[in-house]
């Protein structure tokens with residue numbers, strides 16, 4: 001087994017939505033920095049109870065200049081039953097050619113998504 005075998009994507013989605021959506025450049029940060037938002041359940045909210053919730057999301061960037069160099073950009077941990085899985089990271093977007101995110105549901109496991117920039 002490889003770690004990648006544990007990651008689920010859009011093809012595994014059922015009624016509940018787990019794939020982390022990545023929105024680049026929605027809202028400005030400080031100069032040279034843009035906001036990258038990672039949200040789970042934008043259209044169909046995921047349950048948010050102590051028994052079943054999105055515990056965290058992580059954002060990674062793939063650098064433009066260095067072939068396939070992956071940079072860990074941040075993690076947001078959510079309070080079960082209270083905090084919606086919706087995080088904003090301020091990132092120098094121009095340095096990256098892609099962003100990838102992970103989301104962890106305590107019942108349904110690890111979910112992934114990537115967006116490539118032009």
Ligand SMILES: [Fe+2]
Pocket residue numbers: 016018046052053105106107108
């Ligand atoms: Fe779930």
